[in-house]
Amino acid sequence: MTAAFAFAVHATDGAARSGEIATPHGPVRTPAFMPVGTQATVKGVLPEAVRATGADIVLGNTYHLMLRPGAERLARLGGLHAFMNWPHAILTDSGGFQVMSLATLRKIDADGVTFRSHLDGSSHRLTPERAVEIQTVLGADIAMQLDECVRLPAERDDIARAMHLSLAWAERSKRAFEGAPPGRALFAIVQGGDDPALREQSACALVDMDFQGYAIGGLAVGEPQAVMLRMLEMVVPLLPAERPRYLMGVGTPDDILQAVARGIDMFDCVLPTRNGRHGLAFTRSGPVNLKNARHADDPRPLDPESVCAAARDYSRAYLHHLVKANEMLGAVLLSTINLGYYQELMAAMRNAIAAGRFADFAESTTARWRAGDRSPA
Amino acid sequence: MTAAFAFAVHATDGAARSGEIATPHGPVRTPAFMPVGTQATVKGVLPEAVRATGADIVLGNTYHLMLRPGAERLARLGGLHAFMNWPHAILTDSGGFQVMSLATLRKIDADGVTFRSHLDGSSHRLTPERAVEIQTVLGADIAMQLDECVRLPAERDDIARAMHLSLAWAERSKRAFEGAPPGRALFAIVQGGDDPALREQSACALVDMDFQGYAIGGLAVGEPQAVMLRMLEMVVPLLPAERPRYLMGVGTPDDILQAVARGIDMFDCVLPTRNGRHGLAFTRSGPVNLKNARHADDPRPLDPESVCAAARDYSRAYLHHLVKANEMLGAVLLSTINLGYYQELMAAMRNAIAAGRFADFAESTTARWRAGDRSPA
DSSP states (O other), rough: OOOOOEEEEEEEETTEEEEEEEEETTEEEEEEEEETTTTTTTOOOOOOHHHHHSSSSSOOHHHHHHHHTTTTHHTTTTTTHHHHHHHEEEEEEOSSSHHHHHOOEEESSSOOOEEEEEETEEEEEOHHHHHHHHHHTTTOSSSEEOOOOOSSSHHHHHHHHHHHHHEEEEHHHHHHTHHHHHHHEEEEEEOOOHHHHHHHHHHHHHHHHHOOOEESSSSSSSSSSSHHHHHHHHHHHSSOTOOEEEETTTOOHHHHHHHHHHTTEEESSHHHHHHHHEEEEEEEEEEEEESSSGGTOOSSSSSSOOSSSSHHHBBHHHHHHHHHOOHHHHOOOOOOHHHHHHHHHHHHHHHHTTTTTTHHHHHHHHHHHHHHOOOOO | OOOEEEEEEEETTTTEEEEEEEEETTEEEEEEEEEEEETTTTTOOOHHHHHHTTOEEEOOOOHHHHTOHHHHHHHHHHHHHHHHOSSSEEOOOSSOOOOOOOOEEEEOOOOOOOEETTTOEEEEEEEEHHHHHHHHHHHHHEEEEEOOOOOSSOOOOHHHHHHHHHHHHHHHHHHHHHTTTTTTEEEEEEEOOHHHHHHHHHHHHHHHHSSSSSESSSSSSOOOOOHHHHHHHGGGGOOOTTTEHHHHOOOOHHHHHHHHTTTHHHHHHHHHHHHTTTTEEEEEEEEEEEEEEGTTTTOBBBTTSSSSSHHHHBBBHHHHEEEEEEHHHHHHHHHHHHHHHHHHHHHHHHHHHHHTTTHHHHHHHHHHHHOOOOOOO
């Protein structure tokens, strides 16, 4: 345990900003990308390898962990940090999103949500208070309020109902979190779908409650990127500058670049690991599909400029072979390469912001993605 | 490239011996265990992690590699060492064993074997000369002659026919290998099933041909351990003391201990990685099934005395969780732990032989395996 939660902005460049979050498990440089460790593991990647990519913080999923191995068991085992051998910062979500997307027979009422496990059909209940309790016993450095997230497109009435419920749950979550050990933080989640008025109402009400950080939820759930960016342009100015802003579940490298340009500080997404398991690499030349036969005889590494050894020490031909042969090492290497690229992108954005050249950086980065990856003639 | 192939025995203790094989890609301490890298990867384990377990040499499979990515493609890509990012020694088998166990529609004649790929049904042919050629272009430090291996139990006539065919192929392999780059070695394979007279005939004929090393094939293919050990006791004394002896495809830790006691220097086996993928750990307290519910709340590491970080840094509860959740990291960690245990066992045997206390070591090691693994009361 090193410090209580705190956030400092070190530099701004337009709406973009770089800074640092202090947590009981070390600092988190922002803009930050959080690899997703759903079941207490970033899929296929050793914790020291996750750290070596440059990650300061990972995300854990309350829904998955409460079902298996179970929150109280995890607490008896010393909490999530010890369990997954990750001594750095951890943010846990509240479980709400997964209850909506994975659980069966879910039933929402004003007090909480009852659902059946997707693993064994057993019945469980999450309330704002229980979600906070679970995250507290897991030992999360940053906990999230329970919310209800609506998949877009959706009816305005449904979005409004979920947003108001999430506001009520935010208040209860905050009260419940008063008993948490000192130094930890609880973030609120702005909802409101693609409706500007609902987003504004949600943001302003949450800011009035005074949270230590603000997430924007309910985006990247089916809407076009332009809609997501419009919502950010609308919501971010309503949030206090001195608190971190977290865009949940986002996204592609371009999504992240565009969101940082609009003042977002934190991200999480399964794309680097999920796509890595499916043979797709993220690189400074855009996405590269290693399944493609053009790589079969290519002795070049995926990215000779990478800071990630996995991107430099193995040929495209080898990665292609591993993917085609369905070898586990292909998933391991490509997940590592993708996490490495995401962290390299975050570091480059932090440097560009600090140097006051973020717009130039964004332009040249986007141009290189668009130019794409080429095989030798 | 560091040295030409050579073998030196440094110490003997009964029939057991410790020593070192020099190869163009570095020394191999014996008795040696070779992790199996079937498709140019030790399944799920990064090459630097394989090395960190203490492996000096890995095994590559000619059959798999000739089908995918293809021998000549691999040669154009710089050979197997560069392809799989393993700069240390490599032994390749000749493909014969996998043709018999994996290929379909195989047809053996005096000249070689024609078969269809288990991947796509394409037709291929291996002759003694082609098997040597493939292993040569792959860049193997140690190549194996093409042989025919018969699964036991089998009719004596069938064993005899295969043994004689393997002898003829040994001679042709040796001639073909004369064109190989200097410094590399070709090993012969003693066949003869569980028939002492056939084993003797095979061994003596091969020794007359003068190979740089001698493998014993056709064991651990269905017969009881006692039969295998009897064959070793019979064959090993017929082999020249100054050449390495390699027991192919063996085995459990106990198989290896018993074979070292009978003068074997080299081993390969898929057990550490295959069992690791299925939730089974090899430890100094014998095999431990991490699927077992008794581990669910156990905060102890698998083996606090291990030299392998993976066996020390993760609780049994965590490994149990990963295995139950079918998480890739479970396979990665348990494969690494098992390779680490195998290498730790080999190192301990080398030390015991050098110290002249191999019998004591074997007894105490076996006693500890038999005592088994216990959970706290």
